[in-house]
Amino acid sequence: MRSRSWTTEDADRAVAVRIAEEYLGPGGGKEYLEAPPEEVRVVVRITPTKILGNATRTAWILSGESWAANPTVT
Secondary structure, three states, X not given: OEEEEEEEEOOOOHHHHHHHHHHHXXXXXXXXXXXXXXXXXXXXXXXXXXXXXXXXXXXXXXXOOOOOOOOOOO
16 A cells, blocks of 8 residues: 555644544543643544555455465465
């Protein structure tokens, strides 16, 4: 996979709080809001630009066939 990425500071910890509350429920991000300012959090956003793969191998894997039964597929 080829991609571009951006790193930014989560200064107000909005991303951390949103994710914590999504998984832990309301108030789940409280610990992130109370963290000391010297604990810097970053957000890395990744945008794929090209995804490489082998369709034959993927189809073979999805078929559930054993590698021992067909060792020529890699």
